[in-house]
Amino acid sequence: MSGVTESSRLQSLWDAAEADALDEPGRLLYRSNLxxxxxxxxxxGGGNTSAKVRHRDPLTGEDVTVLWVKGSGGDVGTMKLDGFATLYLDKLDKLRDIYRGPAHEDxxxxxxxxxTFDLNPRAASIDTPLHAYLPYPHVDHMHPDAVIAIAATVNGREITHRVYGDEIGWLEWxxxxxxxxxxxxRFAAExxxxxxxxxxxxxxxxxxxSAEECYETTIRIINRAIEWFEGELAGKPAFGGEAVSxxxxxxxxxIAVRLMPEIRARIGSEKPKVGHFDDSDAVLQFVGSKDLKPLAALGTSCxxxxxxxxxRPLVLDFDPASGDVDALAATLDGAIEAYRAxxxxYYERSKHENxxxxxxxxAVIYLVPGVGMISFAGDKATARIAAEFYVNAINVMRGASGVDTYQGLPEQEAFDIEYWLLEEAKLQRMPKPKPLAGRVALVTGGAGGIGRxxxxxxxxxxxxxxxxxxxEGALEAAKxxxxxxxxxxxxxTTRMNVTAEGEVAGSFADAVVEYGGLDILVSNAGIASASPIEDTxxxxxxxxxxxxxxGYFxxxxxxxxxxxxxxxGGSIVFIASKNGLAASAGASAYCTAKAAEIHLARCLALEGAEAGIRVNTVNPDAVLRGSKIWSGEWREQRAASSRIDTSELEEHYRNRSLLKRSVFPEDIAEAVYFLxxxxxxxxxxxxxxxxAGNQISFTR
Structure with a gap:
């Protein structure tokens, strides 16, 4: 909102030709996605949209009005038509007659x-009455930063009237x-x-x-707030001015690469978490400001x-001028414990009997002066979205504190939302996390057949x-x-030559800054060669x-x-080879290197045990389909060694095995997942x- 320019204003994206070709539910979806x-x-996931549409009742054959409204848990930007709940409007109206008052609204x-109309399985959200009882065919409920910045001020009612006159009203929280x-x-009627x-x-x-009128009104009202803040904030330092650069x-x-695993170490012991780092301009302005701590302590509003x-977030005590990350890491235990307390x-002061x-x-959000914002959650999408939401909160605080006094929600109101029984029921309905949720894996040779x-x-x-x-080309395709x-x-993805020490370190840094740490390493990069010793x-x-x-080292x-x-802790899995256990004539370089892999894994298993780092090995054999090493000279060399044509290799290896079965990349992947x-x-x-069974490579 400070530094707003013409490009900061919303542009109408409505295409009349495209919208006119749609039916009414289609136009609702079109509007919602825009x-x-x-x-x-x-x-x-915020806000919702609705339309009241005439439909033929499948039971009576009569025309009835149906409320189409975004269903529970949806996102207006990405939803499809099946994301809307559909409800008989007359039945919703009859709910007023049985309503027993605010104490019983849940x-x-x-x-x-x-x-529900037409047996639609999409669950209706708690916002359904907000749309049903407004006497308008089309309704938008949005969370624009520029308008919430008005809504989050102490004098929000007066500012709303100053900006909008009588066109837009005000309701208290x-x-x-x-x-x-x-x-x-009642407001609409009055x-x-x-x-x-x-x-x-x-x-x-x-x-x-109409859908178009509702959309254009939404855009216009938000733009008016943006323009108003542009005038009001011109020349004013944001958040009290800069405290640190x-x-x-x-x-x-x-610093993020150094710090994220330290935070993860302290918050991920019971449930693994994935991180996200944001050092966008809006974040840097806030974390470097004089008002960082007092504003952050007030909490968010929406x-x-x-x-x-x-x-509220956890503001870390870091001095970017000194850049002493070790000193910051030394304070983490106390800071995180204080936040938990x-x-x-907050929970004890606010909780109810039920x-x-x-x-x-x-904490979910960690603010680091001079560096940026780190967020942690149970998966990457949730961590990223949490960071996006806090950027929204920063934008709100910038506007609100620049024109008035910013206020977050009162603590009890915040608790009653966070621990709302209806919200808890929604959480309980969510699918159980998958076994590796919150875990981060790095797979070398990840663009090849076995790696993929x-x-x-x-x-x-x-x-x-x-x-x-x-x-790199194969990496992009796989990604x-x-x-x-x-x-x-x-x-x-990360470009890594496993033989280059600097590239290896850089790739691990890439993994950390993207996800916060590492739990699983699958060392799979490979080549193959075959020749008599005198020709090697x-x-x-x-x-x-x-x-x-x-490279594996x-x-x-x-x-x-x-x-x-x-x-x-952690898990490291080496992809070695049958040749690491069983000598093979004409491939001494390959067999020796693979044997070294296996013994390295044994050594690392000894070193890592006390830290909970497990190291195990998968030994494939003759994985022809999809494997890069079988697409070149290695195929020809092995065929020549066995005195057969290359087209006969797969059958040769299948018949050589005890089980008489071919081995595929997916079989290797299953063993890796287990380990x-x-x-x-x-x-x-x-x-x-x-x-598929090879007696000479039995481990015992």
Missing amino acids: LGSDKRITNY EMVGYLPHC RRPGFELGLELA NPDAKGVVLGSHGLFTWGS ALAPERRRE PDHFLRTKI DYAG SPAIRDPN AIAGRLLSEGACVVLADID GDFAKGFGADQVR TLEVWDRNVSILAT LVSREAFRLMRRQKL ASDLSAKSTGNIINVD
């Missing part, structure tokens, strides 16, 4: 399913629900010319007679914000995966495929040892350093052969 596409209008949520729906209805209302400490309602981008990243971020006090048990008392299969298996169980490979299948938040060049020998032995050493700092997960929590120093 509004949700801009974080300045509403945050992820029970009204149980009646909403009785109003009330928790969303049936009573607020009735208040909105103010028939109004186009909307600001809800104190909450957000904006606007309405219209932001460090250079490279230094900020270095309930959507603090449900994601907790009521404060949160427990309140749910206290939840995780750790391993990454896909770990992703399918909820892990965040960093793909490391020397082939795109996995992002489509598992979501962009779950996968990252020193270059070939060195290349095998460099990649398959030294370098990535393991970096993983050990990181896992020891985290104090959360990486808690299924093998009591296993270290072990070897699993995935070779």
Whole structure:
């Protein structure tokens, strides 16, 4: 809001030709997606939209009015048509007759399913009455930063009138629900010319007679707030002015890489967490300001914000001028414990007899002067979205404190939202986390056939995966495929030559700054070569040892350093080979390097045990399909060694095995998942052969 320019204003994206080709529910979805596409209008999952549409009743054949409204848990920016709940409007109207007053409004949520139209399975949200009882065909409820900045001021009513006159009204804070729906209805009846209302400490309602009118009104009302703040804040320092300067981008990243595992070590012992780092301009301005601590202590205002971020963040005591990260790390135990105690006090002061048990008392948002913001949650998407919500809160505090006195929600009101029994019921309905949720894995050779299969298996169980490979084109292709299948938040890539010490360290830093730490390393980078000993060049020998032995040493050493700092244990899995156990003529360089891998894993299992770091090995054999090493000379060399044609190799290896079965990348991935997960929590120093049975490679 300070420094607002013409480009800061919202542009109407309405395409009349596209909208006119849609039916009324289609136009509602179109409007919703347009509004949700801009974080300045509403945050992820926040706000809702509705339309009252005439439909033929499937039971009576009569035309009835149906409320289409965003269902529980949806996001207006990404939802599809099935994300809307549909309810008979006349049945919703009849709920007023059985309403017993504010003390009993929560029970009204149980009646909403009785109003469902056409057996729609989408659950209606608690905001349904807010839309149902407004006498307008189209209603938007958004959470724009510029309007919440008005709603979060002590004198919000007066400022609303100053900005909007009688076009937009004001309602004092009330928790969303049936009573607020009735208040909105009364406001609309008493103010028939109004186009909307600001809800104190909450957000904006606007309405219209058509989908386009409602959309354009929403955009116009938000822009008016943006323009007003532009004039009011011109020339004023944000947040009381700068207290400390932001460090250079490279230094900020270095500190985040150093600090995130330290925080994760202290908050992730009971449930693993994934991190997110944000050093955007808005964040740096806030964390470097004179008013950082007093404003942060007031907490957030909009309930959507603090449900994601907790009521307030943890401000870390860091002096960017000294840059002493070790000194900061030394204060973390006390700072985190103090935050937990404060949160427990908030719970004890505010709880009711029937309140749910206290939840995780750790902070979600960590503010570091001169560096940025770190957030931690049970998965990457939640951590990222929490950070986005706190940026919304920063924008609100910038505007509100610049024109008036900013105020967060009163503590009791905040608690009653956070520990609302209806909110608890929603949490209890959420799917159980997958076994690797909150875990971070790095897979070397991640763009190859076996590496991709391993990454896909770990992703399918909820892990965040960093793909490391020397082939950047293949990395991008793998990343795109996995992002489509598992979501962009779950996968990252890093270019890594496992033989280059600096690149290995840089790739681990990439993983940390993206996800906060590391729990699983799958060392899978590989090559293969075959030739009689007298024809084996020193270059070939060195290349095998460099990649398959030294490379595995370098990535393991970096993983050990990181896992020891985290104090959360970890799992390292080596992808070795049957050839590491069973000698093979004509492949001495490859077999020797693979044997070194296996023995390195045994050594590391001994070193890592006291820190809870498990190290195990998977030995594949003859994984032809999808494997890069079988796409070149190695295939020809092995065929020549066995005196067969290359087309006969797969059948040759299948028949050579005891089980007479082929081995595929997915089979290796299954073994890796077992060793990486808690299924093998009591296993270290072990070897699993995935070779369909080969007597000479039996481990005992």
